[in-house]
Amino acid sequence: MTNYRLALIPGDGIGVDVTDATMEVLRAAARNRFTLEAETFPWSCEYYLEHGQMMPGDGIETLKGFDAIYLGAVGWPATVPDSVSLHGLLLPIRKAFTQYANIRPHRLLPGVEGPLKAEGFDILCIRENTEGEYSGAGGRVHMGQDNEVATEVAVFTRKGVERILRFGFEQARARRKHLTSVTKSNAQKYSMVFWDEVTKEIAAEYPDVTVSHMHIDAMAAKMVMAPQDLDVIVASNLFGDILTDLGAAIQGGLGFAASANICPDRTGPSMFEPVHGSAPDIAGKDIANPIAAIWSGAMMLEHLGEAETAAEILSAIEAATAQGIGTRPGSHSTSDITAAILAALEA
Template identity: 50%
Template sequence: MSTYRIVSLPGDGIGTEVITEGRRAADAAIAAVGRSIDWVEYDWSCETYRTTGRMMPEDGIDRVRDANAIYLGAVGSPGVPDHISLWGMLIPLRRELDLYANVRPVRLMPGVPSPLANRSPEEVDFVVVRENVEGEYSAIGGRMYDGTEHEAAYQQAVFTRRGCDRIMDYAFALAADRRAAGKGGKVTSATKSNGIVHTMPFWDERFEAARGRHPNAETDQFHIDILCARFVTNPDWFDVVVGSNLFGDILSDLGPAVSGSIGIAPSANIDPTGRNPSMFEPVHGSAPDIAGRGVANPIAAVWTASMMLDHLGEAEAAALIEGAMETVLAMPEGRTRDLGGRASTRSCGDAVVRAIEAA
């Protein structure tokens, strides 16, 4: 394919700033391999909600179905409750497009200091695979007796055999790919079956069944509380970590913190069947406290763009972005303030584009 149609959703807060730099990096890299991107931008955001009462139009899902990919900046803004902003756009996109595999790589980049003492890039290099469409984040539940002393809220977690099996198979396949690339290949399951009596023992049973389908893989499992501790004390133990929607969400924020900053954390929402466009978004959120100041770290959006191009089969262009990103982060003047530097969002993005063009 010579031209890719990609839907751009800058969203809220720093999303509108970092997505610009990610797009510039993607354009430079894809041009270097003789192809191009046709960006289709939609202003679906909390500001849209304030003016229309909806985060996106009623036909929003249909508008993106024929895209090759979706590139999302961030969702969330003060004054708009999180359950409205997320359930009004992000979660419907994930669920109606069946983007069930949320993939969040964690790496300590050369030259970037980790808050963990004496850790090298070789010791922090793993991927969190999060089940993305069911689990604890279901819409089943409700509230009763509002405003009285008997007020109560109920939330129903949903774990299906199909949902557990397919996310675990995805994690095992990813581990096999990483093993072939010389990166370990172990799959770790996040559980809490000693405290959650129904869903987590079921999760453990499905993980055992997945181990049977992938007999050559090395595996282990940890309860979520000690697993969080091991991310800090022993990050070198991990390669591919698979977890439920909630546990994967928690771990994929903790992982980037271990690697220096959540400002460099990318993610992909994947439909492995290819029937629907996959969606790519930085992990860091809209960060309204720094929005508009030009200080947000664009590296998460840049790395996310690399993941997007790699998913589209453009491995060479993806590698150009990742190499440029590593080059820029290795230079103190290329880092934004969350990494101890002084670069602005734009100057960091400029440095990435120059590195791509010089490669």
């Protein structure tokens, strides 16, 4: 029986609640098929306040030995600035393990009513995850003075753009064979024109995939007006970040927003996380929706090679939401939603 070693980082706030719920479901689904050996790490904003860092100096080295990483949520703005928590934990892990492909699925689960009239959309957003606008290149001078200057340099490499586009084309080829590349090349005449040019080059390798090019503002409108026309979207780090929150909104809210940070060549572990944040105001109250977290856990199992079990978990989620369980904020407790998914798994 295969054993998978998982590094669990519950993090802050409801990250702890949804991680517990996810592992309960994953272990139930794995029974008699494979085993999950999980080690929990307390890296969080609370850890930062005690130790002065979000994770220990050897944190990355520690994580190397695991098959996958599961992250609950990170952030506690009242005590630790988001810029500190993000750059101290999440981004270093993504970059250290070359998790350059951020995958976020957007579709309405049965029983969930989104804010749009549109139904039947199924979008897979592929966000570049390690460079672009989040490269961390830049700085500030003359801080606090009238002549203060701050720069944030978006860095795009040919290697980075080519690999995320190829990843997106492969996903499109396995789905409905349509890819939309999102830029702002009418305004950003260097980086985004470069992205457009590379897209055309890579598209020649995938003649079976239809390619569209859209500016970020037009894509935002498209996702609201006609999301059913979209298949795979590929975008830079910042643009992908914005569009995936919009995707979460049209699929019913952040409680359904699953994600995966993938290292495609598997030279390091990939990381899986819901993207709803730590929600400090509802932490520990048993009212957080664990569906995004459990869906992310299913994505983790699929990545590990347990596609059948992952599909069963997603079917169980759909069975629960089809009964109206977890479909609206506050309608059911974390425990109730988890129990409904477990019951559907057993059935």
